[in-house]
């Protein structure tokens with residue numbers, strides 16, 4: 001698509017959508033951003049897709065629609081996850097014609113626990129978010145003869161400075177390390193934790209917009225694949241970034257936490273500790289459980305588009321998180337006691 005194309009970007013105030021919109025603007029396109037609450041700046045609109053009709057300014061036809069809007073929470077019921085991630089997609093698809101180049105953003109984790117996004121049963125996935133994103137991909141394939149589906153793993157900030165417009169659940173980790181909310185790292189140290197930068201996603205979108213729509217369904221999987229960082233390297237990088245920031249801020253450095261495998265944790269430590277932990281501690285260790293499935297992935301994603309190394313991106317993103325969350329990043333963890 002030769003610039004300037006009129007492009008609708010949903011989820012434009014989010015971590016990914018904001019970077020995608022900036023990159024498309026920089027490529028010379030005329031983008032229109034949509035979010036539930038509406039962003040600031042030119043051509044930003046509030047539209048709760050799936051709950052109300054599109055504002056007049058957003059009526060089509062659209063040469064290109066990039067669907068970044070989603071609710072990325074893992075703890076919704078399946079009904080609410082469907083309302084959040086499937087109903088809006090169905091509504092959006094009903095407003096666009098076959099001539100639109102439709103680009104759907106998805107997650108590498110839609111392959112769930114069985115390595116495929118085919119199953120419709122929720123127990124084939126780690127959580128309702130994965131389940132709803134897999135269902136969304138199936139809906140795109142069923143409803144459209146032509147579409148781009150772009151999967152990617154955990155998103156870090158910009159390659160140059162770690163900038164992220166919104167912080168997702170992953171940043172619970174640096175926050176927890178600083179507050180002492182977790183007593184141990186429940187993970188397989190050798191597991192792979194794949195990541196991309198917002199730039200990797202945004203640059204890919206700019207490229208496929210330039211190339212025009214595919215003839216049928218085209219799947220791209222961005223990431224590092226078998227060259228992704230190991231979980232232990234990720235934790236070391238996070239600790240290193242936090243400690244470099246804390247040293248400059250005059251705050252005591254954080255210690256390494258011990259590793260415990262999910263199996264050891266769930267079978268021995270947790271049942272034992274549950275007898276002694278207070279309610280607040282229990283809430284925290286239970287919340288951390290949701291991450292175990294993501295910190296023990298040993299099978300690499302089958303990437304189609306390998307991105308450049310992400311270790312520096314992670315380091316910069318964590319430092320940037322600390323800049324933006326000064327009070328959290330300065331906290332001094334208290335030792336766990338029963």
Ligand SMILES: NC(=O)c1ccc[n+]([C@@H]2O[C@H](COP(=O)([O-])OP(=O)(O)OC[C@H]3O[C@@H](n4cnc5c(N)ncnc54)[C@H](OP(=O)(O)O)[C@@H]3O)[C@@H](O)[C@H]2O)c1
Nearest residue numbers: 011012013014015016035036037048049069070107154155
């Ligand atoms: N972040 C990651 O690590 C990651 C990893 C893999 C894949 N992804 C995928 O990347 C895409 C973008 O994720 P993200 O991290 O940028 O999400 P995000 O930061 O949570 O932003 C979500 C965006 O979607 C908007 N939105 C949600 N529901 C909407 C609705 N019904 N109508 C209109 N706007 C709606 C939000 O608007 P408000 O701000 O007004 O609520 C916000 O602009 C999603 O498809 C996600 O599944 C993300």
